[in-house]
Amino acid sequence: MTRARVVRMTEDHLDDKALREAGEILKRGGLVAFPTETVYGLGGNALDPEASKKIYAAKGRPSDNPLIVHIAEIGALDRIVKNVPEKAKKLADAWWPGPLTMIFDKTDEVPLETTGGLDTVAVRFPSNKIAMHMIRYAGGYVAAPSANTSGRPSPTLAEHVEEDLGGVIDMIIDGGQVDIGLESTIIDFTVDPPAILRPGYINREMAQEVIGEVTVDPGILPANSNIRPKAPGMKYRHYAPKADLTIIEGEPEQVEAAIRKLADEQTKAGKKVGIICTDESAEAYKTGDIHDIGNRTEEETIARHLYEILRDFDDENVDVIYSESFYTPKIGQAIMNRLMKAAGHKVRAAEDILSGQNQ
Numbered sequence: 250m251t252r253a254r255v256v257r258m259t260e261d262h263l264d265d266k267a268l269r270e271a272g273e274i275l276k277r278g279g280l281v282a283f284p285t286e287t288v289y290g291l292g293g294n295a296l297d298p299e300a301s302k303k304i305y306a307a308k309g310r311p312s313d314n315p316l317i318v319h320i321a322e323i324g325a326l327d328r329i330v331k332n333v334p335e336k337a338k339k340l341a342d343a344w345w346p347g348p349l350t351m352i353f354d355k356t357d358e359v360p361l362e363t364t365g366g367l368d369t370v371a372v373r374f375p376s377n378k379i380a381m382h383m384i385r386y387a388g389g390y391v392a393a394p395s396a397n398t399s400g401r402p403s404p405t406l407a408e409h410v411e412e413d414l415g416g417v418i419d420m421i422i423d424g425g426q427v428d429i430g431l432e433s434t435i436i437d438f439t440v441d442p443p444a445i446l447r448p449g450y451i452n453r454e455m456a457q458e459v460i461g462e463v464t465v466d467p468g469i470l471p472a473n474s475n476i477r478p479k480a481p482g483m484k485y486r487h488y489a490p491k492a493d494l495t496i497i498e499g500e501p502e503q504v505e506a507a508i509r510k511l512a513d514e515q516t517k518a519g520k521k522v523g524i525i526c527t528d529e530s531a532e533a534y535k536t537g538d539i540h541d542i543g544n545r546t547e548e549e550t551i552a553r554h555l556y557e558i559l560r561d562f563d564d565e566n567v568d569v570i571y572s573e574s575f576y577t578p579k580i581g582q583a584i585m586n587r588l589m590k591a592a593g594h595k596v597r598a599a600e601d602i603l604s605g606q607n608q
Contacts, residue, residue: 252415252416253282253411253414253415253416253418253419253420253421254419254420254421255407255411255420255421255423256271256420256421256422256423257407257422257423257424258379258422258423258424259379259424259425260377260378260379260424263378263379263382265382267422268379268382268383268386268422269386270420271283271383271386271387271420271422272383272385272386272387272388273386274419274420275292275293275294275300275383275387275388275391276294276387276388278293278294278297278299278300278303279293279300279303279418279419279420280292280293280300280303280304280307280417280418280419280420281383281418281419281420281421281422282396282404282407282410282414282418282420282421282422283379283380283383283393283396283421283422283424284377284379284380284407284422284423284424284425284427285319285375285376285377285380285393285427286347286348286375286376286377286427286428286429287348287375287427287428287429287430287431287432287433287449287450288395288396288403288404288405288427288429288430288431288432288556289395289396289397289403289404289405289406289407289409289410289427290319290380290391290393290394290395290396291304291307291308291393291394291395291396291397291410291414291418292319292383292387292391292392292393293391293392293393294387294388294390294391294392295316295318295319295329295359295363295390295391295392296329296358296359296360296363296388296390297360298360298361298362298363299362300392301316301360301362301363301392302362304316304392304393304394306417307414307417307418308394308397308398308399308414309398309399309400310394310399311399312362312365312366313365313366314365314394314399315363315364315365315367315369315370315371316363316364316365316371316392316393316394317350317371317372317373317392317393317394317433318359318363318370318371318372318373318390318391318392319372319373319374319375319380319384319390319391319392319393320372320373320374320384320389320390321346321374321375321380321381321382321384321385321389322374322385322389323341323345323374325389325390326353326372328356328358328390329355329356329358329359329370329372329390330353330354330355330356330370330372331353331354331355331356332353332354333353333438334438334441336438336443336460336461337351337353337438337443339459339460340436340456340459340460341374343459344451344459345374346374346375346376346381347374347375347376347451348375348376348429348433348434348449348450348451349373349374349433349434349436349449349451350371350372350373350433350434350435350436350447351371351372351373351435351436351437351438352369352370352371352372352435352436352437352438352439352446353369353370353372353438353439354368354369354370354439355367355368355369355370363392369437369439371435373433377424377427377428379422379424383422395432396409396410396413396414396418396421397409397410397413397414398413398414400488400489401413401488401489401490401560402488402489402490402555402556402557402559402560402591403432403488403556404556405426405427405430405553405554405556405557406425406426406427406557407421407422407423407424407425409556409557409560426553427553428553429449429450429549429552429553430552430553430554430555430556430557431449431450431552431555431580431583431584431587432447432449432587433447433449433450433451434447434448434449434450434451434452434456434583435447435449436456436463437466442461442462442463442464443456443460443463443464444463444464444465444466445463445464445465445466446466447586448465448580448582448583448586449580449583450552450580450583452579452580452582452583453465453582488556488559488587488588488590488591489559489590489591489592489593490559490560490562490563490570490591491562491563492523492562492563492567492568492569492570493568493569493570493595494559494569494570494571494572494591494592494593494595495511495569495570495571495572495592495595495596495597496572496573496574496588496589496592496595496596496597497511497571497572497573497574497596497597497598497599497602498574498596498597498598498599499598499599499600500599501529501530501573503599503600503603504530504573504574504599505526505530505533505534505573506599506603507597507599507600507602507603508524508526508534508571508573508599509533509534509535509536510602510603511569511571511602512524512534512536512537512571513536515568515569516536516537520568520569521537521538521565521566521567521568521569522536522537522538522567522568522569522570522571523537523538523540523562523565523567523569523570523571524537524538524539524540524570524571524572525540525542525558525570525571525572525573526539526540526541526542526573527541527542527543527544527545527551527573527575528541528543528544528545529544529545530573537567537571538562538565538567540558540561540562542554542555542558542575545575545577548575548577548578548579548580548581548584549580551575551577551584552580552583552584555584555587555588556587559591572588572592574588574596575588
């Protein structure tokens with residue numbers, strides 16, 4: 250296959266001809282990468298089992314990891330979902346279109362190849378205008394995981410997509426940098442009370458304000474290989490840089506001292522070190538490739554730049570990465586969920602490092 254054609258546009262200046270072309274590619278069973286408000290998605294016809302197989306093959310993604318079906322009209326649910334609970338309707342009224350995915354019992358219209366063999370389907374109505382128009386031109390149902398090689402950091406820029414998938418897909422729509430930078434919140438409505446399967450921009454408190462009690466699935470945090478994933482990202486290591494990533498937790502000053510200690514040790518051992526820090530701590534580090542992810546009071550900035558920084562470290566060929574933890578109030582759980590998966594749940598306490606205790 251030749252390299253993917255790249256077309257550029259913005260939400261304010263849509264290229265209708267290119268969007269129609271993208272829709273035709275998807276109708277024919279091809280693959281198109283496109284921007285959403287969360288990350289770039291790799292789109293295929295959600296109702297075509299062969300297209301879903303192509304998505305898994307292009308990404309190198311395990312076939313039991315469900316795909317999310319993207320729609321551009323609320324009425325599109327009728328064809329693919331058996332029933333929509335009242336609580337789900339309320340949440341849709343509040344947050345669709347937007348960074349929210351909801352899981353329902355599927356109809357026979359949705360092939361098992363799209364749902365990872367499950368009798369449920371994950372559905373999202375993105376707010377990005379490029380995505381909405383493309384989905385409509387494609388027939389209304391586009392299956393789309395993140396547009397990256399499976400396991401790598403998700404793409405927040407079209408260049409990331411081109412780097413990973415440019416040689417194996419048909420088209421890339423370049424809509425610039427995404428707004429949020431973390432995948433959508435996933436809430437399962439096949440259980441009562443509804444359960445968050447993946448944290449995102451819409452946190453538990455925000456959902457509970459609309460529909461009452463919402464639980465958090467225990468599969469979110471532990472790396473349990475025996476849990477069959479009900480939603481993308483629950484089972485497998487995701488978002489990972491090539492280097493070994495460790496999260497350092499503790500009081501800020503201790504974290505800074507611990508990372509300095511580890512960076513000095515690794516540098517003396519001949520390793521190239523990467524450090525993820527914030528505006529508040531950047532000056533504390535003198536050794537290593539230091540990447541400032543933003544101000545802790547601006548957590549949206551941290552979220553938007555997380556994957557980009559992880560990819561930058563790949564380009565810089567670092568051997569090890571140490572990251573501060575980011576337990577921010579609104580989307581801190583989502584940020585830490587992604588960071589933990591990127592690190593393979595490798596976390597060390599600053600206090601232990603400073604006292605000389607082993608990992």
